[in-house]
Structures are given as structure tokens and as C-alpha cells.
Amino acid sequence: MEEATKLLKEKGINPSIQRIKIFKSLLGNCDHPTAKDIYKRISKEIPTLSKTTVYNTVKLFSDRGILQTIRGKEGEARYDTKAALHPHFRCKKCGNLYDLDKKLIVKDKEKIDGHLIEEKYVCYSGICKNCR
Amino acid sequence: MEEATKLLKEKGINPSIQRIKIFKSLLGNCDHPTAKDIYKRISKEIPTLSKTTVYNTVKLFSDRGILQTIRGKEGEARYDTKAALHPHFRCKKCGNLYDLDKKLIVKDKEKIDGHLIEEKYVCYSGICKNCR
DNA sequence: TTCTCTGCAAACGCTTTGCACGGAT
DNA sequence: ATCCGTGCAAAGCGTTTGCAGAGAA
Numbered sequence: 001m002e003e004a005t006k007l008l009k010e011k012g013i014n015p016s017i018q019r020i021k022i023f024k025s026l027l028g029n030c031d032h033p034t035a036k037d038i039y040k041r042i043s044k045e046i047p048t049l050s051k052t053t054v055y056n057t058v059k060l061f062s063d064r065g066i067l068q069t070i071r072g073k074e075g076e077a078r079y080d081t082k083a084a085l086h087p088h089f090r091c092k093k094c095g096n097l098y099d100l101d102k103k104l105i106v107k108d109k110e111k112i113d114g115h116l117i118e119e120k121y122v123c124y125s126g127i128c129k130n131c132r
Numbered sequence: 133m134e135e136a137t138k139l140l141k142e143k144g145i146n147p148s149i150q151r152i153k154i155f156k157s158l159l160g161n162c163d164h165p166t167a168k169d170i171y172k173r174i175s176k177e178i179p180t181l182s183k184t185t186v187y188n189t190v191k192l193f194s195d196r197g198i199l200q201t202i203r204g205k206e207g208e209a210r211y212d213t214k215a216a217l218h219p220h221f222r223c224k225k226c227g228n229l230y231d232l233d234k235k236l237i238v239k240d241k242e243k244i245d246g247h248l249i250e251e252k253y254v255c256y257s258g259i260c261k262n263c264r
Numbered sequence: 265t266t267c268t269c270t271g272c273a274a275a276c277g278c279t280t281t282g283c284a285c286g287g288a289t
Numbered sequence: 290a291t292c293c294g295t296g297c298a299a300a301g302c303g304t305t306t307g308c309a310g311a312g313a314a
Contacts, residue, residue: 016294035278050296055279070253075207075303076278087254100256115260121202122219122254124232128247148269167303182271187304207278208303268313275306282299289292 011064018042018049022057026067032078089115143196150174150181154189158199164210221247 004024008015021042025033033041035054043049058079061067070078087100136156140147153174157165165173167186175181190211193199201209219232 014293018295048296051278052280052296052298053294056295059280071203071207074277075203075209077207087256089256089260115256117256120254120256122252124219124221124247124249124252128221146268150270180271183303184271184273184305185269188270191305206303266314268311270309270311272309273307276304278302278304280299280301282297284295284297286295287293289290 026081032080034076164212166208
């Protein structure tokens with residue numbers, strides 16, 4: 001059995017062809033696709049694919065802890081199989097989102113991977129004191 | 133002249149009543165309001181206020197470097213007069229966004245300000261190597 | 265006059281919802 | 290028969306755009 005298929009089954013997800021392809025699309029690409037990106041890629045192979053299925057599937061994956069949703073510059077959802085583990089770098093010009101090494105320690109105004117860093121934004125999440 | 137009015141003028145912004153109130157609303161509240169939040173607050177005082185004006189104004193403020201746009205969990209725009217300077221803490225339960233002290237160094241799973249931190253997300257931005 | 269500001273209405277883009285069809289069990 | 294996965298169509302929601310009226314310079 002294929003690796004992707006096996007992983008889905010392990011998570012209790014019925015491995016339909018759509019789900020396998022969407023999962024592979026997330027695994028195989030180091031970018032952070034939007035629903036539209038995923039739809040465009042896979043509808044070449046499955047012409048009847050609908051965006052609803054893409055949204056259904058990423059929602060399912062998210063519920064099962066397979067992927068994380070991160071927000072792009074314009075607020076569109078982007079999906080990443082390992083978003084919580086590493087920092088990102090977003091280009092203010094082209095809007096691309098790059099992965100950075102988790103262990104990297106970055107100082108202000110420093111260049112890293114050839115990118116010129118101008119700002120750093122940190123957001124922690126968890127349960128606040130009022131909700132505990 | 134009022135402080136808020138003076139600050140707007142310094143930035144070359146004509147201090148209309150709407151702009152002053154929106155600016156004050158951002159300064160005076162330590163939360164990070166959405167356009168809707170701002171609209172709801174100020175339309176109590178200015179019943180004819182339109183959401184368009186709120187959007188126009190935050191866009192203007194953003195262009196002049198007065199505020200930063202940060203993205204909420206659901207992707208809605210939230211506005212902060214000093215977002216780039218400090219990290220945030222977002223509660224996974226209630227969705228509230230809290231300011232954290234910039235100088236704080238936070239380790240994983242640590243409690244801070246009484247909040248229980250579960251995840252840390254870092255995003256750098258600037259100009260990528262392909263755009264330079 | 266011209267320029268700026270405002271705000272209604274409509275459009276737009278991303279995402280969700282309702283529902284019905286088809287296939288598997 | 291039920292349950293599940295899919296996908297069309299429509300709705301929902303935040304945001305932007307087009308445009309016109311009012312007011313300031």
C-alpha cells in the first residue's frame with residue numbers, strides 16, 4: 001500500500017482518491033497552498049473535483065491534526081502539514097511564503113537564506129487565563 | 133488641540149471627525165479590533181458612519197504607517213497601532229488576542245501572564261531573494 | 265471651480281451550507 | 290436499508306470598488 005494511503009488509514013480516514021491526492025499535494029510541495037492552489041493542481045487529474053471537496057478535506061485533515069491552517073497576507077487560508085513546527089518568511093513584494101529552519105535564531109535586519117528580514121511577528125497560542 | 137488630532141496632522145492626515153474617532157478607538161483600546169468592532173463602537177456616536185469609511189480610514193492609516201494589520205484566526209483583519217513591535221497571545225478557546233511584552237522570552241509550554249502557551253508561531257517578513 | 269471626504273450600493277473573492285445523487289456496506 | 294463521500298448551487302461574510310453628493314479651499 002502506498003505511503004500516503006497508509007498514513008490516512010492510520011488517522012482513521014477513508015482514503016478516497018480525492019483525499020489521497022489532496023494529501024499528497026500537501027506533502028509533496030514545500031509551498032503552502034491555498035484551497036484554490038490545491039484545486040487547480042488536482043482538477044487537472046480529477047476534472048470533476050469540486051472546491052467543496054477541497055474544503056471538506058482540509059477541514060477533515062485539520063480536525064484530525066494532519067495539517068495546520070496559516071493565514072496569508074490577504075487573510076486567505078493556507079495549509080501546511082507542519083506549520084506549528086517552524087517559522088515562516090513572507091515576502092512583502094511577491095507574497096511568497098517560505099519555510100525557515102526551526103533552529104535558526106534570527107536577529108533583526110539580518111539576511112537569512114538570502115531573504116532580507118525587515119520584521120518579525122510572533123504569536124503564541126493556547127488557553128488564556130480567563131478560559132482556564 | 134487634542135493629542136489625537138495633532139498626531140494625525142503630523143502624519144499629513146486631515147483630521148475629520150470620523151478619522152479622529154477611529155484613531156482614538158485604536159489608541160484607547162488595548163484590544164485589536166476588526167473593522168466591524170470599530171464600526172460598532174463609533175456608529176453609536178456617529179450614526180451615519182459607514183463601514184466603507186472605516187475601511188477607507190484604516191487603509192489610509194496603514195499606508196501612513198500608523199497602524200498594522202494582523203490576521204485573526206478566521207482570517208479577518210485586525211488593527212493594531214503597534215503590532216510589529218510586540219508578540220501576541222491568542223486564546224484557542226475564546227479567540228481573544230492579548231499583547232505580550234516585547235522583551236519577554238518565552239519557552240514552550242510555559243505560563244505567561246497567566247495564559248497557558250501551547251504553540252508558538254513565528255513569521256518574518258521582508259523582501260525575498262527573488263525580489264531583490 | 266477643484267479637491268477631498270463620506271457613504272450607499274453593488275461587486276468580489278473566499279469559505280460554508282444545504283441538499284441530492286451515487287457507491288459501498 | 291443505512292452510511293459515507295462527493296459536488297452543484299446558493300448563501301454568507303469580510304472587503305473592495307464605483308460613483309455621486311456634500312463640503313472645504
